[in-house]
Amino acid sequence: MKNIVIFGAPGAGKGTQSDCIVEHFGLTHVSTGDLLRKEIADQTELGKRIKSIMDAGQLVSDDIVVEMIDKAIANDTKGMLFDGFPRTVAQAETLDKLLAKHGRELTCMVQLEVPKDELMHRLLERAKIQGRADDNEATINNRLQEYNNKTKPVADYYAKQGKQVVIDGLGKIEDISKRILDQLEKR
Numbered sequence: 001m002k003n004i005v006i007f008g009a010p011g012a013g014k015g016t017q018s019d020c021i022v023e024h025f026g027l028t029h030v031s032t033g034d035l036l037r038k039e040i041a042d043q044t045e046l047g048k049r050i051k052s053i054m055d056a057g058q059l060v061s062d063d064i065v066v067e068m069i070d071k072a073i074a075n076d077t078k079g080m081l082f083d084g085f086p087r088t089v090a091q092a093e094t095l096d097k098l099l100a101k102h103g104r105e106l107t108c109m110v111q112l113e114v115p116k117d118e119l120m121h122r123l124l125e126r127a128k129i130q131g132r133a134d135d136n137e138a139t140i141n142n143r144l145q146e147y148n149n150k151t152k153p154v155a156d157y158y159a160k161q162g163k164q165v166v167i168d169g170l171g172k173i174e175d176i177s178k179r180i181l182d183q184l185e186k187r
Contacts, residue, residue: 001078001079001104002025002027002034002081002107002184002187003079003080003082003099003106003107004025004027004079004080004082004106004108004109004110004151004184005023005081005082005086005095005106005108005110005158005170006018006021006081006109006111006112007083007085007109007110007112007155007158008111008112008114008153008169009109009114009116009119009125009144009147009151010119010140010143010144010147011061011067011114011118011119011120011122011123012113012114012119012169013114013122013169013173013176014070014084015031015033015083016176017029017110017173017176017180018081018083020177020181020186021081021110021180022079022081022179024181024184025079025081025184026078026079027042027078027079027080027081028072028076028078028079028081029081029083030080030081030083030085031083032060032065032068032069032070032083032085033084034044035068036050036060045158046064051183052062055139056139057140057142057146058140058142059088059146059150059176061086062088062094065077065085065087065091066091066094066098069082069085069095069098070098073099073101073104073177075097085184087150087151088150088151088153089153089154089157091154092154092157092158093157102113106158106161107163107184108158108163108183108184108187109154109158109163109164110165110167110183111155111165111166111167112167112169112176113166113168113183114169114170116144118170119144120137123140124140132135165180165183165187167179167180169187
């Protein structure tokens with residue numbers, strides 16, 4: 001049973017490539033972004049708090065995210081693809097503990113590498129197409145800075161465990177997917 005983290009800056013293609021990986025291996029897709037947006041759409045009290053945090057381009061607290069992830073692991077029987085979690089080294093350590101608690105371990109972390117100018121272009125295009133309020137130029141710059149400061153160290157954490165798989169995130173979607181699947185078949 002594979003348990004995979006897909007990793008990369010906002011706009012790197014995590015959501016697109018997640019669909020391919022989930023379909024190929026029959027995994028449960030755990031997207032914290034989707035879980036958080038569902039709370040917002042349902043207009044729960046938690047959703048209102050989350051919305052103000054996300055609209056400012058900041059990261060939602062670990063407590064909120066960890067609670068959602070633990071529940072997802074407990075209910076899964078197929079293996080999982082984590083999309084948008086972990087975002088900090090503390091969350092990565094917590095994910096290891098949560099997986100162990102449920103008798104599992106992480107197979108690997110797939111890291112999509114995309115240059116900043118391409119990330120900005122992709123996110124601004126996505127904002128036009130999807131009308132996402134969290135994708136405007138100022139917020140994107142803030143999110144990329146947050147990623148570099150807080151999230152990028154997660155790659156080092158997994159590299160030290162020998163679980164980091166770096167993938168070039170430029171090119172046709174199908175070509176990127178093939179590069180990812182070729183690497184995951186080896187694990």
